[in-house]
Amino acid sequence: MDAISPLASIALAGLIHASFQLSISTLTLLGSRAIGAKVTRVRLVKLVGGFTLGAVIMTLLLLSTTALWLQSIFGSIVPNLAWAMACGLLMGLSVAVWIFYYRREPGTSLWLPRGLARFLMDRTKKTRITAEAFGLGMTSVVAEILFIAGPVIVAALLILGLPPYWQLAGIAVYGLTSLLPFVVVALLIANGYSISKLQRWRSNNKGFLQFIAGCGLIVLAFCVYVNQVSDGIALTGGGF
Amino acid sequence: MTAISYVVKRGGKRPTEAFDPDKLKASIVATCLSVRTPEGQAEATANSVTDVVTRWLDDKPEVTSEDIRRKAAEALAKYHPEAAHLYKHHHMVI
Numbered sequence: 001m002d003a004i005s006p007l008a009s010i011a012l013a014g015l016i017h018a019s020f021q022l023s024i025s026t027l028t029l030l031g032s033r034a035i036g037a038k039v040t041r042v043r044l045v046k047l048v049g050g051f052t053l054g055a056v057i058m059t060l061l062l063l064s065t066t067a068l069w070l071q072s073i074f075g076s077i078v079p080n081l082a083w084a085m086a087c088g089l090l091m092g093l094s095v096a097v098w099i100f101y102y103r104r105e106p107g108t109s110l111w112l113p114r115g116l117a118r119f120l121m122d123r124t125k126k127t128r129i130t131a132e133a134f135g136l137g138m139t140s141v142v143a144e145i146l147f148i149a150g151p152v153i154v155a156a157l158l159i160l161g162l163p164p165y166w167q168l169a170g171i172a173v174y175g176l177t178s179l180l181p182f183v184v185v186a187l188l189i190a191n192g193y194s195i196s197k198l199q200r201w202r203s204n205n206k207g208f209l210q211f212i213a214g215c216g217l218i219v220l221a222f223c224v225y226v227n228q229v230s231d232g233i234a235l236t237g238g239g240f
Numbered sequence: 241m242t243a244i245s246y247v248v249k250r251g252g253k254r255p256t257e258a259f260d261p262d263k264l265k266a267s268i269v270a271t272c273l274s275v276r277t278p279e280g281q282a283e284a285t286a287n288s289v290t291d292v293v294t295r296w297l298d299d300k301p302e303v304t305s306e307d308i309r310r311k312a313a314e315a316l317a318k319y320h321p322e323a324a325h326l327y328k329h330h331h332m333v334i
Contacts, residue, residue: 038279109333121333194275200325
């Protein structure tokens, strides 16, 4: 089937998106604050659920908007030059992830400017109602746009090449894979798993997560290059 | 009589304030609760930690909020290592 290969690449892009940790960090902090403030279990589930929904909707909006924007530029046939640029972006991002995604200090501090990190932490502390948690979930996705831009753009380009009836499936595949670990963490928090154990695991394994995210970007760049750029060059006789 | 210690806030942007044991106790209780410690145990742990920090402050007219956090985390580690880890790293999550 023609759609299987692009859908697999979209799933890979979604998994790379999932390996970025800002939303999970914010969710962990939100859960910890809410439990520490003695909120009821129902309120905790609503806060975590609201946050998750906000992150899901913003991810889907971001992907759909990017796809629409790219379609208005390229139509349904993406030129080889655009694929080659997307590969370059992924390679650049992979190096950036390896070098400065996590700060070199204890804990799980990310690359974010400290002003923005403080703003997110303050907002997380003050979040008490579901609508605020929803907004925080959306903000946490936007705040990481510098890194998720790569997988989102590649997924959007791949979606453009799908037949119309597979495009929604492509968006769904990206949404599901990008938010799978996030939903697992939300369920763990809602079901009473110790947040300090979760945070300790993330802190102890941050180097591995960083390495995997960078490798994933390179693998995706390689897949895109082989499937789109080199195939395209072979078909068009080398023209961009 | 115990002299009042003043706390210089992190980053120096917010004004210096007098040490408030209740504020410290509330933050320790919240941390213990967030690692699912029973409420009574959280209160008892917070009282013990606050006592340690208050005694430590006796001969110090001015300290930073980071000093208090470090000392409180040290004391908390004896009673509840899991909560101490979360307390120590709370501003290093994002």
